[in-house]
Amino acid sequence: MKMQFNRNFLRRASVAAVSLLFLQSGWAVEPFTVKDIRVEGLQRAEAGTIFASLPVRVGDTYSDDKAAASIRALFGLGLFKDVRIDVSDGVLIVIVEERPTIAEIDFSGTKEFDKDVLKKALLQIGLADGRPFDKALVDKAEQELKRQYINRSMYASEVITTVTPVDRNRVNLSFAVQEGEPAKISEIRIVGNKAFSESTLRGLFDLDTGGWLSWYTKSDRYARAKLNADLESLRSYYLARGYLEFKVDSTQVAISPNKQDISLTINVTEGDQFVVSKVNLVGNFLDKDAEFKSLVAIQVGQPYNADQVAVTSKAFTDYFGNFGYAFSRVEPRTVIDRATNRVEVTLQVDPSRRVYVRRINVAGNDRTRDEVIRREFRQLEASWYDGERIKQSRNRVDRLGYFKEVTMDTSEVPGSFDQVDLTISVVEKPTGSISLGAGISSADGVGLSFGFKQDNAFGSGNSLGVEVNTSKQNRVLVFNTTNPYFTEDGVSRSIDIYKRDSKPYLDIDSYKIETTGGSVRFGVPFSEYDTVFFGLGIDQTTIVPGTLLPVVYQDFANKFGFTSNAVPLTVGWGRDSRDSALVPTVGKVIKTSAEWSVAGELKYVRGTAAYQQYLPVTNKITAALNAELSVGSATGDSFYPIFKNFYSGGLGTVRGFEQGSLTTESQRTLGLTATGGTKKINFNAELLSPLPGGGKDRTLRVYAFADAGGIYGPDEGLQLQDMRSSYGFGISWISPVGPLRLAYAWPVKKFEGDRIQQLQFQIGSSF
Structure with missing residues (x-):
C-alpha cells in the first residue's frame, strides 16, 4: 500500500512540477489583480469544487507562485488527468480534462470468493461504481486480489484487468480471474529431533498432508499464520518437557514448478533436558506465604514444565486479584546449571497497588x-x-x-x-430457531409441523417457545416461557401449557390418548452452581376407546374412568460444573427431580436421579460416563397411571434398539408390546475424539460407546440379568441447528421380540 501511495504521489508531483516549470520558463507573467475566473472542460464535477480548491480569488494578486499552487491543488482532488491555466486580460481560465468515471465493475471466474464481498473490498481502497478511474488504484486492486488467493494457497491464480471505455467519458472495469487449483502440502519434514519421533511432533500441527476430511478442514492448505501457530505448539511441547533451550532454527517452504505442491521443512535444535532442582518465592506475598506456596504447581525433581510455570503465575495473579491487587506482576526466572542439567526456578512477585x-x-x-x-x-x-x-x-x-x-x-x-x-x-449470536416441516400420506393426509424457540426474546433474557404438529397420529400444541429473573434475587419462573393427542395406529377407529395440562416452576439459586426447582401442575388424560386398545389401558379405565386428573408437585436440584455445555471435556452434571400428585384421581410419586462425568484421557480424547435411575410408584391404595411410565431404548438410553421399545419381563412373558415400566436404569460410557483428519476441531467428533439399561414393572426388581446392552460408534457434530448425533450400534444382549434399529439419529443433548 505504501509503495502504491508513493507512486501515485510522485506521478502527481511530477505533473505539477512540469506545469510549474512550464509557467516559469515560457509563461511567466507579471503579477496582476484577478478580475474574473472561468472554468472550462467540466463534465461531471461541480464548478464550486474548482473554486473552493483554488488558492486565488477574484481581487487577489495573481503570480507564478499562485499558478503553481493552483495546479497542485486541482491535481490533488484526484478528479482530473490534465489541468492548465490561461491568462487573458486579467481573467484566469482554468482548463481541465476530467478523469473517466467507473461505470461498472465486474468479476469473472471467481469461484472462491463471492462477488459482493470483492466489491466491498474494492470500495475500501476507493474503487467503486461512480468513482473517478485511477490506474494506480486499479493496479493496487489487482495485487490485493492476488494476495487474497495466495492466502488461500492458490498460488497459480492470475488476475487480468480490462479497462473498456464507454460513452460519456466512462469506463468499465473487468477483473478476469483464472483461479487454478489450490496448492496442497505434500510433505512436512522436521529435522534435528531426537527425543521425540517425527510423527509425534507432526501430530501437534493443524497443518498436515491431507486426509479424507481435508475438503472440510482445509488442513492441507498452507498459510503462514497456521504455520506460526504450529511452530508455537511445537515450542510449547518441548518447553513443557524440560527442553529449555529448544529453538526453531529455520523453516523452508518450497513450491513445485506447477505451483500445486508445497513442501515444508522445519529445522530444530532440541538442546538438553533440564530437571527442576529448587523453586524460590521472592517478593511481597501479603503475609500469606503459606497460601501462595500451596498454589505452586512446579514439581521439584521433575523435568522443567513451562505449562506448570504458567499455571503457577496465573494462580498467583488471580490470588492477588482476590485482595484487590489488579496489577500484580509475576516474573519467572531460571538459573541453568548445564553441568548437571538442573534448573532453579525463582518466582519474583510484586503485588503493586490495591485498587x-x-x-x-x-x-x-x-x-x-x-x-x-x-x-x-x-x-x-x-x-x-x-x-x-x-x-x-x-x-x-x-x-x-x-x-x-x-x-x-x-x-x-x-x-x-x-x-x-x-x-x-x-x-x-443468533439465539432463536425456527423449524417448519410438512408430510403427506394416503392414510394421514397432510401434516404440518412448526417449532419456534427464542432463548433471548427481544433482548430481555426471557425464553419463549412454541411447538405445533398437525399430524393425525401425533397432534401437538405446546407453549413454554421462562423468565430467569422473575425476582431481583435471580429466582426463575417457567410456564408450560400443552395439549398432546397420540394415536398409535393409523386405523381410523383405533384408540387415542389425549393429554392436556400446564405447569409453573420456580428455580431458586442457592449457590453459584446449585439451583433448587419446585413447581405445581395440572394434568388431564383421556383415553378415547377404540380398536386395538391394550388390556392395561382398559383395566386402568375400568378403575379410574376414561378421563383422569392429576395435580403434581415437582421439586428438583441440579449442579453443572462442565467446562462447556456443548463440547464438554471435564466436569460433571448432577440432577435429581421428583413429582408427587397430591390431588385428582391419580395419586402417584415418581423421581429421577442422573449423574454425568467427563474426564480428559489425552489432550484430544475425552471419556464420558452417564448413569440414570428412575422410579415411579402409586401412593396409598391407588393404581400407578400407565401413561406416567418410563420408557427405554434408543438414543439417550440403550442404542441399537428402537426408541422406547424395550419391554419389561412381564410384558415379554405375556407377549405384549412395550408400554413402559415404573422403574428404569441406564448406564452409558463413551470415548470421544476429534474426527480423524479434522485437526483439533472439537465441534466434529467421533465416539465409541457401550450402553446397558433395563425397564421394569411395578412388581419387578432391578435385575441386572434383564438388562439389554449394546456397543457401537457414531459421529457428533455441533451443527447450526443444534447438537447432532448419529450412532450405529450392535446389540450384545437382547430378548426375543426386541425391535432392533442399528442406525439412529438425534438432534439434542449429549447422551
Missing part, C-alpha cells in the same frame, strides 16, 4: 439489554477489585448462551492510581 472498581462498562450488546448482562455481575461498582468475583461475573455472562465471545478488560482511570474501569465486551 477498586470505579465503573463497569458493557460493549457489543446491540440487541441484548444492558440489564440482562449486568444482573449476572458479582463484582460491584465502587467496591474493591475482586478477581474471583470478576471471573464469576464473566463466566455467568458466558453461560447465558447468548454470545459467541465474552471478554473482560481492565483499564486504569487516568489521573487516579487506585481506580480501574472494567469493560465486558460481548459478540452476540
Whole structure:
C-alpha cells in the first residue's frame, strides 16, 4: 500500500512540477489583480469544487507562485488527468480534462470468493461504481486480489484487468480471474529431533498432508499464520518437557514448478533436558506465604514444565486479584546449571497497588439489554477489585448462551492510581430457531409441523417457545416461557401449557390418548452452581376407546374412568460444573427431580436421579460416563397411571434398539408390546475424539460407546440379568441447528421380540 501511495504521489508531483516549470520558463507573467475566473472542460464535477480548491480569488494578486499552487491543488482532488491555466486580460481560465468515471465493475471466474464481498473490498481502497478511474488504484486492486488467493494457497491464480471505455467519458472495469487449483502440502519434514519421533511432533500441527476430511478442514492448505501457530505448539511441547533451550532454527517452504505442491521443512535444535532442582518465592506475598506456596504447581525433581510455570503465575495473579491487587506482576526466572542439567526456578512477585472498581462498562450488546448482562455481575461498582468475583461475573455472562465471545478488560482511570474501569465486551449470536416441516400420506393426509424457540426474546433474557404438529397420529400444541429473573434475587419462573393427542395406529377407529395440562416452576439459586426447582401442575388424560386398545389401558379405565386428573408437585436440584455445555471435556452434571400428585384421581410419586462425568484421557480424547435411575410408584391404595411410565431404548438410553421399545419381563412373558415400566436404569460410557483428519476441531467428533439399561414393572426388581446392552460408534457434530448425533450400534444382549434399529439419529443433548 505504501509503495502504491508513493507512486501515485510522485506521478502527481511530477505533473505539477512540469506545469510549474512550464509557467516559469515560457509563461511567466507579471503579477496582476484577478478580475474574473472561468472554468472550462467540466463534465461531471461541480464548478464550486474548482473554486473552493483554488488558492486565488477574484481581487487577489495573481503570480507564478499562485499558478503553481493552483495546479497542485486541482491535481490533488484526484478528479482530473490534465489541468492548465490561461491568462487573458486579467481573467484566469482554468482548463481541465476530467478523469473517466467507473461505470461498472465486474468479476469473472471467481469461484472462491463471492462477488459482493470483492466489491466491498474494492470500495475500501476507493474503487467503486461512480468513482473517478485511477490506474494506480486499479493496479493496487489487482495485487490485493492476488494476495487474497495466495492466502488461500492458490498460488497459480492470475488476475487480468480490462479497462473498456464507454460513452460519456466512462469506463468499465473487468477483473478476469483464472483461479487454478489450490496448492496442497505434500510433505512436512522436521529435522534435528531426537527425543521425540517425527510423527509425534507432526501430530501437534493443524497443518498436515491431507486426509479424507481435508475438503472440510482445509488442513492441507498452507498459510503462514497456521504455520506460526504450529511452530508455537511445537515450542510449547518441548518447553513443557524440560527442553529449555529448544529453538526453531529455520523453516523452508518450497513450491513445485506447477505451483500445486508445497513442501515444508522445519529445522530444530532440541538442546538438553533440564530437571527442576529448587523453586524460590521472592517478593511481597501479603503475609500469606503459606497460601501462595500451596498454589505452586512446579514439581521439584521433575523435568522443567513451562505449562506448570504458567499455571503457577496465573494462580498467583488471580490470588492477588482476590485482595484487590489488579496489577500484580509475576516474573519467572531460571538459573541453568548445564553441568548437571538442573534448573532453579525463582518466582519474583510484586503485588503493586490495591485498587477498586470505579465503573463497569458493557460493549457489543446491540440487541441484548444492558440489564440482562449486568444482573449476572458479582463484582460491584465502587467496591474493591475482586478477581474471583470478576471471573464469576464473566463466566455467568458466558453461560447465558447468548454470545459467541465474552471478554473482560481492565483499564486504569487516568489521573487516579487506585481506580480501574472494567469493560465486558460481548459478540452476540443468533439465539432463536425456527423449524417448519410438512408430510403427506394416503392414510394421514397432510401434516404440518412448526417449532419456534427464542432463548433471548427481544433482548430481555426471557425464553419463549412454541411447538405445533398437525399430524393425525401425533397432534401437538405446546407453549413454554421462562423468565430467569422473575425476582431481583435471580429466582426463575417457567410456564408450560400443552395439549398432546397420540394415536398409535393409523386405523381410523383405533384408540387415542389425549393429554392436556400446564405447569409453573420456580428455580431458586442457592449457590453459584446449585439451583433448587419446585413447581405445581395440572394434568388431564383421556383415553378415547377404540380398536386395538391394550388390556392395561382398559383395566386402568375400568378403575379410574376414561378421563383422569392429576395435580403434581415437582421439586428438583441440579449442579453443572462442565467446562462447556456443548463440547464438554471435564466436569460433571448432577440432577435429581421428583413429582408427587397430591390431588385428582391419580395419586402417584415418581423421581429421577442422573449423574454425568467427563474426564480428559489425552489432550484430544475425552471419556464420558452417564448413569440414570428412575422410579415411579402409586401412593396409598391407588393404581400407578400407565401413561406416567418410563420408557427405554434408543438414543439417550440403550442404542441399537428402537426408541422406547424395550419391554419389561412381564410384558415379554405375556407377549405384549412395550408400554413402559415404573422403574428404569441406564448406564452409558463413551470415548470421544476429534474426527480423524479434522485437526483439533472439537465441534466434529467421533465416539465409541457401550450402553446397558433395563425397564421394569411395578412388581419387578432391578435385575441386572434383564438388562439389554449394546456397543457401537457414531459421529457428533455441533451443527447450526443444534447438537447432532448419529450412532450405529450392535446389540450384545437382547430378548426375543426386541425391535432392533442399528442406525439412529438425534438432534439434542449429549447422551
